Amino acid sequence: MVKIGLYLCECGPNIAEAINLDKIAEQIKKDNKVAGIEQHKLLCSEDGKKFLVESIKKNEFERIVIAACSPKQHETTFMEVMSSSDLNPYMFQLVNIREQCAWMTPDKEAATSKALRSIRAAINRVRHHDALQQKEIDCNPDVIVVGGGITGIEAALRTAQKNRKVYLIEEQKLGGRLREYGLLFPTMQPAQEFLNKKITEVKNTGQIRVFENSKVKEILGFFGNFVATIENKDREEIEVNAGSVILAIGANPFIPTGLAKYGYGTFDDVYTAAEFEKMTSSNNITTKSGNPPKSVAIIHCVGRKRLGYCSKVCCTNSMKIARYIKEKLNGVKVIQFYKNLCLPDKKYDEFYKKTKEKGIEFLRFSDIEVTKEANQMMLKYKQENDNEDALPVDMVVLSTGLIPNPKTEDFAQMLNIPVDEYGFFKEEHMKLGPISTITEGVFIAGCAQGPHSINDSMVQAGAAAGKILSSLVPGRRLQLETKTSYVSETMCIGCGVCVDICAYGALTIDESKRISVVNEVLCRGCGNCASACPSGAARHRHFTTKQITQEMIEILK
Amino acid sequence: MEEKTLPRILGFLCKWCSSTGADLAGVSRLKMPASLIPIRVMCSSRVNPIFVLKAFLGGADGVLVSGCHPGDCHYQSGNYYTRRRFAVTKKIFEELGLDTNRIRLSWISASEGQRFVNVVTEFTENLKKVGKNPVKAEVFL
Ligand SMILES: Cc1cc2nc3c(=O)[nH]c(=O)nc-3n(C[C@H](O)[C@H](O)[C@H](O)COP(=O)(O)OP(=O)(O)OC[C@H]3O[C@@H](n4cnc5c(N)ncnc54)[C@H](O)[C@@H]3O)c2cc1C
Ligand code: SF4
Ligand code: SF4
Ligand code: SF4
Ligand code: FES
Numbered sequence: 155m156v157k158i159g160l161y162l163c164e165c166g167p168n169i170a171e172a173i174n175l176d177k178i179a180e181q182i183k184k185d186n187k188v189a190g191i192e193q194h195k196l197l198c199s200e201d202g203k204k205f206l207v208e209s210i211k212k213n214e215f216e217r218i219v220i221a222a223c224s225p226k227q228h229e230t231t232f233m234e235v236m237s238s239s240d241l242n243p244y245m246f247q248l249v250n251i252r253e254q255c256a257w258m259t260p261d262k263e264a265a266t267s268k269a270l271r272s273i274r275a276a277i278n279r280v281r282h283h284d285a286l287q288q289k290e291i292d293c294n295p296d297v298i299v300v301g302g303g304i305t306g307i308e309a310a311l312r313t314a315q316k317n318r319k320v321y322l323i324e325e326q327k328l329g330g331r332l333r334e335y336g337l338l339f340p341t342m343q344p345a346q347e348f349l350n351k352k353i354t355e356v357k358n359t360g361q362i363r364v365f366e367n368s369k370v371k372e373i374l375g376f377f378g379n380f381v382a383t384i385e386n387k388d389r390e391e392i393e394v395n396a397g398s399v400i401l402a403i404g405a406n407p408f409i410p411t412g413l414a415k416y417g418y419g420t421f422d423d424v425y426t427a428a429e430f431e432k433m434t435s436s437n438n439i440t441t442k443s444g445n446p447p448k449s450v451a452i453i454h455c456v457g458r459k460r461l462g463y464c465s466k467v468c469c470t471n472s473m474k475i476a477r478y479i480k481e482k483l484n485g486v487k488v489i490q491f492y493k494n495l496c497l498p499d500k501k502y503d504e505f506y507k508k509t510k511e512k513g514i515e516f517l518r519f520s521d522i523e524v525t526k527e528a529n530q531m532m533l534k535y536k537q538e539n540d541n542e543d544a545l546p547v548d549m550v551v552l553s554t555g556l557i558p559n560p561k562t563e564d565f566a567q568m569l570n571i572p573v574d575e576y577g578f579f580k581e582e583h584m585k586l587g588p589i590s591t592i593t594e595g596v597f598i599a600g601c602a603q604g605p606h607s608i609n610d611s612m613v614q615a616g617a618a619a620g621k622i623l624s625s626l627v628p629g630r631r632l633q634l635e636t637k638t639s640y641v642s643e644t645m646c647i648g649c650g651v652c653v654d655i656c657a658y659g660a661l662t663i664d665e666s667k668r669i670s671v672v673n674e675v676l677c678r679g680c681g682n683c684a685s686a687c688p689s690g691a692a693r694h695r696h697f698t699t700k701q702i703t704q705e706m707i708e709i710l711k
Numbered sequence: 712m713e714e715k716t717l718p719r720i721l722g723f724l725c726k727w728c729s730s731t732g733a734d735l736a737g738v739s740r741l742k743m744p745a746s747l748i749p750i751r752v753m754c755s756s757r758v759n760p761i762f763v764l765k766a767f768l769g770g771a772d773g774v775l776v777s778g779c780h781p782g783d784c785h786y787q788s789g790n791y792y793t794r795r796r797f798a799v800t801k802k803i804f805e806e807l808g809l810d811t812n813r814i815r816l817s818w819i820s821a822s823e824g825q826r827f828v829n830v831v832t833e834f835t836e837n838l839k840k841v842g843k844n845p846v847k848a849e850v851f852l
Binding site for chain 2: 224252256260264592657658679681684686697699709710711
């Protein structure tokens, strides 16, 4: 008979005072299912661990049950003890008699009886445990960055280091949207000065290989081992290998062609903010007639309703444009037509105050229309109090938001990551994993994930870089999840049910055998497939039907 | 003794949210009846309807399935499958003429220690009214 050892932890007075451990030992002894029972004051202490190793070896126990605290607290501690005792760490079950019994049951007898039941269940379970091997794979520390805007540039700079190459793949030229900007909020620094410094840094960092005018044709593989096929500027195909991927393909400004009331595409001097940026970067602000405008209206939130979300950067950007015009053209009148000011950064409030100080007017409207009367553009608008008014202007700038890059969907499909309701890449978790995706090793940063300022985009790039630097270390092998699922070849009927439910694409049908197979690198061990499989072929290691059922039987006895 | 009169509840708790929430209840020294014994699974989606039926046939007075709140499953979408499977389980219970008050699905997050206690206490009180499991077949499928 397999030799099971049971250890009862007193946890100082924590467990000993709330549960009658002697009674438990006595009962278990009567059950005659374990080879030995030991009790200790503090099993997780250095002394306790030493005691465990010696006792396990001396008694030649083969499987161990420890009744102590929550697995959250000390499961790994005791798994290490198992290894030190030359036992497989999975031949072990921890019973939580502290949090789940001692600490929540005022009646000692009830606590003791609940603990006894739980311990019996663990003893019954552990006899069906299988030894599991920690699997490791070689991994590549190099990084693929798709998109060479400010986000991609920053991500490349932060990940490149000795022993770690970065492939920075850009469809056009390095720089992204910033290549067309004049000044940057909130610093009012010239955009090109800021950008060129970053690009020089990229060129000076030997570890970054830049592909400009290049396309990503395909990315295959998984965390630790991705292969990308790149079509370079000479239309040659090049393969690169890397362990992780950062998607920084940015976003596009919304073009308000469909929104007739703004006169975009109808009247000459109506521009989007992005188009206006182009003019400022060439330092030439004139109307189509060749004269500088005497009055400029900037309309906020254009398309906001259509898009369904606030783009966070347009309000501050409108003020930046206003300040630029005010400084450039003497005596010009600049009016901001806004609905709600969005200032999502502590620095932006100050920016707003400064903008007002410069004599720029702010007008809150509820409705607006751009018209033309006798060669003069007129803004007809309704104020909040329903008063209607009209204002002649020479130029109108439409502050539109950012919409997803149309390529987002292609990458999402290629790498099995979802997109959100608006079409941006969806993060793994809004709070817990804002730059991770459900595909391990694939990160999203900057405007590819949703509208962000340059600063926020760079912070995300840094966060993605941090994740990569800490999880893929040169020379270290990647440890895989051990409690994965597997498919029994003889039981599987190839129905494909499991393939559809796995959130990680870990299951595929092997066409030659017509059965399902698990990719152990992708499987995260949730056990969903084991519940879904109609033929009992998909099995969850360490949570097999047998193990769970045996645990249940004892609890219910 | 209290234990004899208490209903016997089996609780499937996912590791990431509900188990952590349940442990927080203990850490916060919240008190609850000793009616429920937890079984830890990685995700609530591991809970096959057959487990629930087996538990019931094995004499459980009640079965609680608990996972992360919708949208918070550590494995993306596991708990949506749990929800669907639970609905199926309920249907089976109805078809068999069993009392669906004996099974319960609750979302309990890692920070909801109090909620865990409330759910278990309330479920226990309900089960006292429903009474002991009439099947009580000691046979296991
Ligand atoms: C009008 C306007 C003005 C703004 N002004 C400011 C400002 O003053 N200050 C501020 O903080 N923020 C400003 N923003 C926000 C700013 O533009 C973004 O924060 C910034 O562009 C984000 O950089 P990114 O690298 O994520 O995306 P992008 O700048 O869009 O860069 C994405 C890059 O990816 C490349 N790419 C796309 N698809 C592929 C593909 N399939 N393969 C390879 N490469 C690809 C693109 O060519 C591009 O180079 C402004 C936004 C707008 C619309
Ligand atoms: S192992 Fe857990 S229960 Fe035992 S002394 Fe340490 S903390 Fe307390
Ligand atoms: S255990 Fe979960 S992650 Fe692994 S194959 Fe099954 S469903 Fe996919
Ligand atoms: S659900 Fe089960 S039987 Fe169907 S393909 Fe998957 S492992 Fe095979
Ligand atoms: S991990 Fe908690 S329900 Fe899936």
